[in-house]
Amino acid sequence: MAQGRLQGKTVLITAAAQGIGRASALACAAEGARVIATDINAAMLSTLAQSAPAIQTEFLDVRDSAAVRALAERVGPLDVLFNCAGMVAHGTLLDCSEEDWDTSFDLNVKSMYRMTRAFLPGMLRHAQETGASVSIINMASMASSIKGFVNRCAYGATKAAVIGLTKSLAADFVKQGVRANSLCPGTVDTPSLRGRIAAAADPVQAEKDFIARQPVGRLATVDDITPLVVFLASDESRFVTGQNLLVDGGVTI
Numbered sequence: 001m002a003q004g005r006l007q008g009k010t011v012l013i014t015a016a017a018q019g020i021g022r023a024s025a026l027a028c029a030a031e032g033a034r035v036i037a038t039d040i041n042a043a044m045l046s047t048l049a050q051s052a053p054a055i056q057t058e059f060l061d062v063r064d065s066a067a068v069r070a071l072a073e074r075v076g077p078l079d080v081l082f083n084c085a086g087m088v089a090h091g092t093l094l095d096c097s098e099e100d101w102d103t104s105f106d107l108n109v110k111s112m113y114r115m116t117r118a119f120l121p122g123m124l125r126h127a128q129e130t131g132a133s134v135s136i137i138n139m140a141s142m143a144s145s146i147k148g149f150v151n152r153c154a155y156g157a158t159k160a161a162v163i164g165l166t167k168s169l170a171a172d173f174v175k176q177g178v179r180a181n182s183l184c185p186g187t188v189d190t191p192s193l194r195g196r197i198a199a200a201a202d203p204v205q206a207e208k209d210f211i212a213r214q215p216v217g218r219l220a221t222v223d224d225i226t227p228l229v230v231f232l233a234s235d236e237s238r239f240v241t242g243q244n245l246l247v248d249g250g251v252t253i
Helices: 019-030 042-051 065-075 098-130 153-176 191-199 203-212 222-233
Strands: 010-013 034-039 056-059 080-083 134-139 178-185 244-247
Touching: 010 019, 019 034, 019 042, 019 080, 019 222, 034 042, 042 056, 065 098, 080 098, 080 222, 098 134, 098 153, 098 178, 134 153, 134 222, 153 178, 178 222, 191 203, 222 244
Parallel strands: 010 034, 010 080, 034 056, 080 134, 134 178, 178 244
Antiparallel strands: none
């Protein structure tokens, strides 16, 4: 039997209980990776463990620095770190309280700082000892970080920061075998999106509006995103670093 594209690699994914994170965990495991799926949602993690027993699940609050460091010590060196955790704050700058701003940056950006700072030393040693090309994948977005959207002030600012962080990592560690890239999806049909649609004053119109902004005429599915995750995790992307991969159905044409 042919080996998978990620055979022998250890991949850790945050926010892996549902949505893009969950689909990515399943896709990476299907390609032969040892997958460590983390999330704060223990109930959803348990359903992932039941559906894919080969995936190791770990409760993790990416806003807890001590817990992040403890996990890094426990699981050892990674080949791939996929920082997928994040939130969408709604509103203009005038709607955004300092608390909303700080929470958005803590979860969407500082969590990546915490995770990468904890796991990068082991990844660097692993690259040096084995000659492997290790990969950091950060979840950004086309929304406001690449193209302006209304009512996405804090969200857009955080995702622009993710792109800057990613490029910094790529530039600083390219000669040491570490690649860093960001993913910029369009509007993806996930539980998070469904929650925002349900909370709208007119959910039917809200869904139509989300669909309408994709020139391809539909929402993305998680399966539109996971092939890019597998690509960036695999050695197929060994010459790709510091890039923002847009998967947006033509929004930013």
